[in-house]
Amino acid sequence: MGNNVQSAITPKRAEDYPNWYQQVIKASDLAERSPVRGCMVIKPWGYALWENIVRVLDDMFKATGVKNAYFPLFIPLSFLEKEAAHVEGFAKECAVVTHHRLEKGSDGALVPAGALTEPLVVRPTSETIIGDSFSKWISSYRDLPVLINQWANVVRWEMRTRLFLRTSEFLWQEGHTAHATSEEAVERTKQMLDVYAKMAEDYLAMPVIRGSKTAAERFPGAVDTYCIEAMMQDCKAMQAGTSHFLGQNFARASEIRFQTASETEDYVWTTSWGSSTRLIGGVIMTHGDDDGIILPPKIASAHVVLLPIIRKSDDREKVMAYTENLAGQLREIYYHHRKLVVEIDNRDIGGARGWDWIKKGIPLRVEIGPRDIARDSVYVGRRDKAHNEKISLNRDQFVGEISNILDEIQNSLFMRAQKFSKEHTLSFDDRKAFYDFFTPKSSQKPEIHGGFASSPWCGKEACELKIKDELGVTIRCLPFEQENNKDSCICCGKPGIIRAVFAKAY
Numbered sequence: 001m002g003n004n005v006q007s008a009i010t011p012k013r014a015e016d017y018p019n020w021y022q023q024v025i026k027a028s029d030l031a032e033r034s035p036v037r038g039c040m041v042i043k044p045w046g047y048a049l050w051e052n053i054v055r056v057l058d059d060m061f062k063a064t065g066v067k068n069a070y071f072p073l074f075i076p077l078s079f080l081e082k083e084a085a086h087v088e089g090f091a092k093e094c095a096v097v098t099h100h101r102l103e104k105g106s107d108g109a110l111v112p113a114g115a116l117t118e119p120l121v122v123r124p125t126s127e128t129i130i131g132d133s134f135s136k137w138i139s140s141y142r143d144l145p146v147l148i149n150q151w152a153n154v155v156r157w158e159m160r161t162r163l164f165l166r167t168s169e170f171l172w173q174e175g176h177t178a179h180a181t182s183e184e185a186v187e188r189t190k191q192m193l194d195v196y197a198k199m200a201e202d203y204l205a206m207p208v209i210r211g212s213k214t215a216a217e218r219f220p221g222a223v224d225t226y227c228i229e230a231m232m233q234d235c236k237a238m239q240a241g242t243s244h245f246l247g248q249n250f251a252r253a254s255e256i257r258f259q260t261a262s263e264t265e266d267y268v269w270t271t272s273w274g275s276s277t278r279l280i281g282g283v284i285m286t287h288g289d290d291d292g293i294i295l296p297p298k299i300a301s302a303h304v305v306l307l308p309i310i311r312k313s314d315d316r317e318k319v320m321a322y323t324e325n326l327a328g329q330l331r332e333i334y335y336h337h338r339k340l341v342v343e344i345d346n347r348d349i350g351g352a353r354g355w356d357w358i359k360k361g362i363p364l365r366v367e368i369g370p371r372d373i374a375r376d377s378v379y380v381g382r383r384d385k386a387h388n389e390k391i392s393l394n395r396d397q398f399v400g401e402i403s404n405i406l407d408e409i410q411n412s413l414f415m416r417a418q419k420f421s422k423e424h425t426l427s428f429d430d431r432k433a434f435y436d437f438f439t440p441k442s443s444q445k446p447e448i449h450g451g452f453a454s455s456p457w458c459g460k461e462a463c464e465l466k467i468k469d470e471l472g473v474t475i476r477c478l479p480f481e482q483e484n485n486k487d488s489c490i491c492c493g494k495p496g497i498i499r500a501v502f503a504k505a506y
Contacts, residue, residue, distance in 0.1 A: 007290035008359050014448060017234040022163070024284055027359040028293045031163050038161040038168030042277070045360060048301035048341075049280055050171065054151065055338070056203050056299065057173065057275065060195045066147040066175060071129050073152075074120040079128040082253035086127065089220020093156040095122040095168075122155040127221070127246070127272055130176045131254030138268060140259045141180045145188070149175040164281035165238075165506050172276035178256060178268040182247070185269035186224075189245040192273040193226045196241030204279060205296040205414035206230045206286045207421050208240055209452070209501060211477025216461050219272075223247035229476045229501065231421040232285035235451040237476045237503040240282055243273035281506075286417050292359030294383050296413050297406035302341040304330065304402070305357045309369030310346070320346065322373050326366075326395065335403050358387055363409050364402070365390075384409045384416075424451030425501075429487045438471045438504065452476070452503050456487040456496025463491035467502065475500045 009027060013020045025031055030046030033039075042050065058068070074097060080087040097120040099112035123129075134146060151173050161167050175192060179185040193210060200206045208228035218225040222244040230240045250256075251267035260266050287294040297303055308323045310316050327342045334340075343362070347353055357365050367379040367390070378398050381390040382405070393401075428434040438450045450473075457463065457475065467490075468474050478500050489496045 008292055008355055009290050012290045013233060017448060021285060024288050024293050025163050028361060030280065030293070033163070038158055040163050040167050045301050046280065049295065049299060050277055052299040052301070053279055057199055060199065061149050061175065064191060064195070066149045068150060069148050070150050070152070071126050071133065073123050075123055075129045077119045077121055079132065080121055082128060083221045083250055086221035090124045093124055093158070095155045095157050096120070097122065123152070124154055124156050126150065126174055127176065127250050128254065131250050131256060134178050134268070135254050135256045138178060138256055138258050141261050144178060144180045144258065144268065145184065146178040148177065149173055164277055164284070170277050172274050174272060174274040177271045180258070180260065180268065182269050185271050186245050189224070189226060189243045189271045189273070192271070193228065193241065193243040196243070196275055197228050200228055200230060200240050201414065203296065203298045204283055205410055205417060206240065206282055207414065207418045209477060209479055211479040211501065213477060214464060214475050216464055217475065219244045221246065221249050223249065227477050230282055230286065231424060231452060232282070232506070233420065234285070234448045235424050237452065237505040238278070238282050238285065239505070240279060241275040244271060246270040246272060287413050291387060293361035294413065295361040295363060297363045297410050298336050300363055302343045302362055303335060303406060304340065304364040304366055305343040305345055305362050307353060307365060307367045308346050309367055315370050318373065319368060319370060323368050326368070329399055330402065333402065335406055340402070358383065363406055382409055384412045425454065426451065427454045427483070428490060429456065431490055434490050435471065438473050450504055452501050454483065454499050454501055455490035457498055457500040458489035458492055458494045459497045460492070463489055467491055473502050473504055476503050476505060477501050
């Protein structure tokens with residue numbers, strides 16, 4: 001993150017990370033703010049990225065027996081009121097529809113006319129309305145399990161918004177399942193967390209920590225919430241996916257009963273789990289550099305851009321024919337269950353053309369000029385390497401090895417992110433060292449500091465809230481993989497019962 005080398009993005013990460021993030025989104029043409037407060041327009045380059053994430057996750061879900069369905073955007077207010085902790089947890093974020101029909105007022109302006117009999121909440125999450133359907137679908141143990149997912153938009157009325165990370169409306173998937181036993185529901189909850197972890201690490205090249213949330217950080221109404229947490233390059237945590245064991249809480253609220261195999265009546269055990277377009281924000285902040293975003297090849301909007309070099313008009317026909325022929329050849333190659341996506345950019349804008357694609361994060365840039373054609377070769381630049389580090393490859397060699405090259409980029413991004421995460425994940429048993437870790441060394445200059453702190457915790461919410469109030473640091477998770485812990489709570493000094501991962505977070 002040196003400051004002396006000129007970069008495509010201003011400011012650089014080390015100078016102003018939040019502004020850098022916004023400038024990367026703008027420069028890469030992923031999204032823009034909309035006229036609607038707190039909402040965004042996802043542009044084609046960004047939406048293609050989301051489509052690839054959707055495709056991978058959808059296949060993973062279906063491989064576990066999950067089926068897709070769709071449920072209403074509007075939820076009767078009375079549905080949310082059925083589960084007390086749930087409505088309390090989401091009340092401040094709800095957008096509510098109270099009227100229907102518009103008519104002209106006395107001044108000619110359009111005004112809402114008819115008041116609804118019951119207010120409708122614009123879906124913040126769908127446990128309650130899907131629970132209503134489950135109560136109609138399930139009557140016997142023979143109907144179980146029910147494994148449902150929906151791809152949808154949700155609305156949570158955020159006060160402070162940031163593109164992809166926190167917007168008033170965002171795209172996501174939410175899975176909802178019902179089971180005959182608690183054990184089966186818990187197993188499903190953990191299984192779906194493993195799906196999210198595989199997506200994050202194998203496709204987004206984003207290392208994660210698996211763990212459970214504390215009661216204070218748990219999904220409203222859940223018995224347990226499991227999560228994956230990833231470290232961004234400003235050393236803050238981003239929650240990349242959650243899976244909730246809901247026990248029988250929502251089943252009782254929605255009256256989802258079933259006849260057991262022993263002919264008694266019981267409530268089902270339910271789960272829910274979700275991930276969203278926030279993952280795109282995670283990709284930006286995990287891999288982006290001072291020249292823009294870097295897209296992991298497995299989910300990249302496109303894999304390669306061909307850049308024909310035409311300096312004389314006489315060369316145009318020959319160069320474009322060669323370029324089009326190579327594009328057709330590449331487009332027949334499968335890379336991780338989808339054909340290579342190839343862009344051709346023949347704009348006559350000089351060096352700005354290559355920089356546009358660097359900022360957009362495309363994995364491979366391929367220059368093709370008359371001299372390259374004469375040697376039947378191409379000039380290749382990789383996004384995970386310096387912009388001026390290019391190599392000449394024989395065309396057949398390039399075509400034959402492109403999948404391996406893309407895998408190399410994918411792996412290098414993961415290894416780089418993993419190295420960064422490990423370097424900024426430290427164990428602290430001393431309270432002063434812990435506080436120093438999360439305290440900026442200078443109030444004058446924005447800087448990247450902190451990271452993940454693994455420290456003993458007594459299990460008391462009072463200590464959790466004290467650290468949050470004093471440092472702005474939360475317990476991100478209680479890792480499944482625990483170190484031996486015989487030390488004192490990092491806050492109160494009483495015996496610790498578990499090690500927790502603390503961090504500042506998005």
